[in-house]
Amino acid sequence: KAGVTQTPRYLIKTRGQQVTLSCSPISGHRSVSWYQQTPGQGLQFLFEYFSETQRNKGNFPGRFSGRQFSNSRSEMNVSTLELGDSALYLCASSPDRPKPNTEAFFGQGTRLTVV
Amino acid sequence: SQQGEEDPQALSIQEGENATMNCSYKTSINNLQWYRQNSGRGLVHLILIRSNEREKHSGRLRVTLDTSKKSSSLLITASRAADTASYFCATDLIMDTGRRALTFGSGTRLQVQP
Numbered sequence: 001k002a003g004v005t006q007t008p009r010y011l012i013k014t015r016g017q018q019v020t021l022s023c024s025p026i027s028g029h030r031s032v033s034w035y036q037q038t039p040g041q042g043l044q045f046l047f048e049y050f051s052e053t054q055r056n057k058g059n060f061p062g063r064f065s066g067r068q069f070s071n072s073r074s075e076m077n078v079s080t081l082e083l084g085d086s087a088l089y090l091c092a093s094s095p096d097r098p099k100p101n102t103e104a105f106f107g108q109g110t111r112l113t114v115v
Numbered sequence: 116s117q118q119g120e121e122d123p124q125a126l127s128i129q130e131g132e133n134a135t136m137n138c139s140y141k142t143s144i145n146n147l148q149w150y151r152q153n154s155g156r157g158l159v160h161l162i163l164i165r166s167n168e169r170e171k172h173s174g175r176l177r178v179t180l181d182t183s184k185k186s187s188s189l190l191i192t193a194s195r196a197a198d199t200a201s202y203f204c205a206t207d208l209i210m211d212t213g214r215r216a217l218t219f220g221s222g223t224r225l226q227v228q229p
Binding site for chain 1: 156158211212214216221222
């Protein structure tokens with residue numbers, strides 16, 4: 001079974017631009033969550049999608065948004081990029097709504113650098 | 116905000132030695148999970164321990180959970196150079212939305228010297 005696939009792996013953008021990152025979950029998984037990892041803040045939860053609906057959201061500004069398609073693939077978008085948005089963005093998939101006692105499967109991440 | 120805090124932040128040992136990492140958390144949990152991350156890459160799930168379990172083993176890994184102290188430890192026995200990575204504990208924290216999300220600690224960077 002193929003794992004979680006994130007594209008692109010690396011991205012360099014300029015302040016003020018917008019960016020779209022993509023995540024394809026494990027086949028059959030319907031829940032996708034996104035995380036931001038920075039040296040200063042560590043791993044922080046961005047949002048979770050299930051059945052094309054955002055089910056949960058972390059404490060990030062509205063510049064961060066996402067969506068999920070009918071095939072469970074998900075995209076996240078960051079508008080008006082700031083230098084502080086430079087981070088590793090990780091996507092995780094789960095078979096169903098994250099419930100207690102289920103593990104998440106992570107992709108390799110997209111390394112975004114804002115200059 | 117971080118739910119879990121690992122200690123130590125960094126650990127350097129020789130191959131063959133055991134490595135112990137600790138995690139403390141703040142609120143009640145359904146389970147606690149440990150993940151591993153090689154430099155700049157994705158996270159790999161290692162082990163999940165439920166709140167009603169006290170100890171769990173998986174190969175060279177041993178995890179303990181003390182819910183009264185809100186703490187967990189991960190022991191890697193007979194370490195290998197390939198175990199060099201960052202290790203994170205994660206718990207399911209109830210967010211402001213009222214829904215749970217996996218929340219990670221700050222991690223322990225383990226260096227195993229060959």
